Amino acid sequence: MFPPSALDPADRQRIQPLRENLISLPVTINLTHTLESGQVFHWVKVDDGMCGWMEDQLAFVRSTADGLQVTAALQDKARQYFCLDHDLGAIMSSFPKDDMMQASAKFCEGMRMIRQPVWECLATFIGSAQKQVAHIRQISARLRLFLGETAGYDHPMLYRFPTAAQVAAADLQTLLQCGLGYRAKNLLATARMVDAGAIQLEMLRELPIDQARQQLCTLPGVGEKVANCVLLFSCNAWGAFPVDVWIDRVIRELYLKRKRRVTTTRVRDFCRDYFGEWGGYAQQYLFHYARSRYKRSAKLRAGEH
């Protein structure tokens, strides 16, 4: 199985400093829901916590009754990364109280949004098209191992995610070996455009959401769905609402069940109007709940929640 599900003994020893001087940030957070719900794909379990990159810093985190624990030196980074400035309670209460939304809120209690680096998010989601979450993890691990810089650890996920320049300098063959399939040429072309300055990723955060989305969609392999993932997960656009196959099913079967001729345009407009300015959170909760339920039961059907 790739990547390895656990750290080898040497890595466990090496990350020990990250587990010292832990402080508790008093917030509501469920790390399993937050880090394993398809927002990010690179965290690895270590004992009772998890290890992974918060932007350019490798960290160990764990949740306890006191809140989120992280080594003191990285507390500011953690506040930023896990969006601890967001009032989860206020956000959740801003959503309609329909059955599906309430069931999702209950199941995903403590799930937070993550502020990701723009390039890493963009590259990862270009590779996510028609791929299972487990496979997206595999691609992330191989990109790190083949193209990223080592940080002195053995585990592939503890290598740095390759920069746009590093991906741009790669050949197609290497990207194919990462398991990207037909997405390889899109990632390569996008990396080269970013590296050449055809688009300023950091500037996207300053633009109105529609302009930012328009720019993102000029990149090969980036359509509306991937663009919305980038906007939501890395550009502070909390109303961005990615519609993937799961969300599409949820909306059509639960929210627009009696409607006729439900087109993709109509699904998109409904989501924007119904869930509001924090809709991205609602989307992530619905996505995670729908997938978790599917794994246990047979099929997504109205009335089962």
Add this chain to the structure above:
DNA sequence: CTCCAGGTTCCGG
């Protein structure tokens, strides 16, 4: 083996 996965792009109605 078949089916499907956090889609995008191109093409004819």
Add this chain to the structure above:
DNA sequence: CCGGAACATGGA
């Protein structure tokens, strides 16, 4: 704007 089909790869 809308529906279909092609596009690679691997887990279930």
